Amino acid sequence: MNVMTVEIDGETLTIEDVVQVARHRQKVGIPQQTREKISRSREIIEKALQENRTVYGVNTGFGDLASISIGKEDLAKLQVNLIRSHAAGVGPLFNHDVVRGMMLLRANALAKGFSGVREKVVDTLVDMLNESVVPVVPQQGSVGSSGDLAPLAHMALVLMGEGDAFYDGELLAGKDAMERAEIEPISLGAKEGVALINGTQPMTAVGALTIHDSLQLIKDAMIAASMSLEALRGTRAAFDERIHLIRPHEGQKTVASSMLAILQDSEINQSHAECGKVQDAYSLRCIPQVLGASLDSMRYVRSVIEVELNSATDNPLVFPKEGDVLSGGNFHGQPVALVMDFLGIALSEVANIAERRVNRLVNPDLSGLPAFLTTEGGLESGLMIAQYTAAALVSENKTLAHPASVDSIPTSADQEDHVSMGTIAARKAMQILENVRNVIAVEYLCAAQGITLLEPMKPSSALESALGVIRDVVPPLEEDRIIAKDIHEVRELMDSGTIIAEVEEVTGKLLK
Template sequence: MPELDAAPTLDQVVTTARGDLAWTLSEAARARMQQGREVVERALASGAVVYGVTTGFGKFARVRIEPDAVRELQRNLLLSHAIGVGPPFATEVVRAMMLLRAASLARGYSGVRPLVVERLLALLAAGAHPVVPSQGSVGASGDLAPLAHMALPLIGEGEVELAGEVLSGAEALARLGLEPLVLEAKEGLALVNGTQAMSAVLVLLSHDARILARTADVAAAMSVEALKASHRPYGVWVTRLRPHPGAEAVAANLRRLLAGSEIAASHADCDKVQDAYSLRAVPQVHGASRDALAYLERALEVEVASVTDNPLVVPETGEVISAGNFHGQPLALPADAVAVALAELANIAERRVEQMLNPALSGLPAFLAERGGLHSGLMISQYTAASLVSENKVLAHPASVDSIPTSANQEDHVSMGTTAARQARQIYENALWVLAIELASAAQALDFHRPLEPGRGVRAAYARIRAEVPHLDRDRYLKPELSRLRELIRSGELLRVVEAEVGPLE
């Protein structure tokens, strides 16, 4: 069982979210937290005016709270702020949210008792997951509504999913043999003032999108072979003369995937001068999406190791500082960038599907049907891809440019970072389907080139796809087959098979 001391890595967050990894609070973290708590206690004893400790919240920052009401203030904060709506976040998102909030508090700059973090970790270890609605955050002052729902079970309120059953917070605690916490000054505010809802969505998305992006290179390589496109645009000199990191990585992947191609050798002397952009510019388009993913990953590495509370409690100086670390803009911008990046991976994949299904472009049978007319082949799969990429274009509208003031204009600029994260996630889900359609189309097209073999990496991908989806010799129900291909992408299974043949892709 790892100790929560330094920030967890992004991979540890994913493992915790999707498994049963449990954490304990380290002694060093406990000592740091105690030092921060002492700063809060001194401020209370001195009668100092401290936001959220001896005052109300937001527009009520000028309302003084009497010492005998500070516990009630913290409880009221959680109850009043838990007004999220919409479908609940997936369990994996809630687990990531709990770990990330615990990690931020454990840094010792939020002024809460170690007991608060220990209780969060206890719920996480027990598989007791607060029910957290996914809508209602404006991303500053942090993810107030989602985090309030996450925190309610600590005080015996809200709802908890435990062993497949949704219980009241009080009943869940009773089953676990835990007493509800009575929150002390600052603790309710510390639980809700942060970016952990958007961070949780984005950490999981970042992990999944890295797999999707490399698999998109595999799908593109299959389409290149299916359409007998030139391999020359992926040569070393091309990206050396325009060395964006993502483009260089994608070009290297394509060279590895296409190596040893009999198909390429078969059309070495053809009269085609140039291929369509969706084939010729794969390194430049896929690579730009890779660079956007790297932008998000760098931002998340900083965020996971950060303190996003307000006010900040600084034991080193004894200060309590009201500032803006809760603001989600550092994540909202890369989330929007990744939404666009994933939409573009789907866009160009759909164009390659059209290239393969259109006989005027491919030189292959129309819609890759064996007997066109009687059979429609993969005709409607392109319709579905077109629908999904059109939906993505709407979802890719940047949420971060739309700030609506809240709290009577006290909070006059907000990030909408959680909306950006949720939109990016939905685009990812749509992109999985589009890539599944491209894989199905490319495998079908490759069948028409047999006995010529594609490059080694493409050959490995083709074999794994054909283990799930046989050649389409007549019309049949295709949705279950596309679902299986989608899962091959999502799980990373297809990528693992290809990498076992050609080595790790970049």
């Protein structure tokens, strides 16, 4: 485990930092300079209260109730009521890595110094991360404006010693989890409840983890596609650099050069150099154009998420230099909503073209290989149903890829009359990613069997290494067996990065 500390300052957090904290429990710290920023913003709130100024969310109601003034004696109760009433989420729970990600992002946003909270609020979030207290947060209930209110309210309950949380994997009442971790729950002060829940951190945490995994998946998609090309005895000619230099999309160029590196020195390719075949089907010939477009889309998504990681997204915002407290709309999730929908579409296309290659592999009229990649067709079904699985997942993705961000249902008595649905977009992208991973696992399985059926001819050195690690856990299909287990074993290799690591030992880093 990396024992280095991720220092949060609201300015420099990266997607890699999020992954390390969310999944690998890397410790989090707050630099002294950041503490000073937090304190200066809190001083502005205290001064506003002393001067009896009306400030939204500090001494007023919320949403359509903003015109109602709240007396000083009820300011703390206002914040507690806000958290309790907004904890209205339903449905399956977010995974622990997503919840840890949203906690880190909320702490980082507060650390930026524009939220008007006390240091203790940020310290408590950081302590919970470092001591592995993970609030129970349902996935459903956010419309993505004013921020992800319901999910963040469930998170904030535990800071108050309420709600439920996991501690060292055990589900406990929030109060008990905090006690076990020796963390003192906080009593919310003015502005602090709204500062905790008025932001885009749940959708952004899902986005950060999903885009990180998507960029890893593109490598697996290229390797699996290369294996399919070998098994189908396709040509590398379509990856020639000259083709891609005259349509110079960066992703397309990157995928083409990576494919050439993966396919270098292949006996299989050399064996059919003079076969007279002019060109391959689109699912082989257009791999750089399709995967490259998805790669470019993913890189754009990453750039938007990187900005959001270090943004102040609550309301109102405190500007210590001028002493102003301003109401705005930084909580609106539209930037994240749009790119999460975009990511879902880009991922869906990775699976669409992969499934077409799987179909070619199992169809003897297209592959020149035994039907369904078994030598005992009729008695045995081979990998017939693996293609059904891929087709089902691709079809499901087509439904999931419908954009969530094109919808808006007004809330809070029409005060909040346009919302982003960004958390729905992010959750859908996360599910699409899971489906695509399984489609690529099916392609690996089928392509590996196809290459095995071409023995004694060998694939490229890089793909021989990939085939070797697959064969360590999935033997060649010589008779029918439970295919789900094989798909699972390949998924394990993908999730651990084992296949990519083996290939990159030969090719060097892919996606340079």
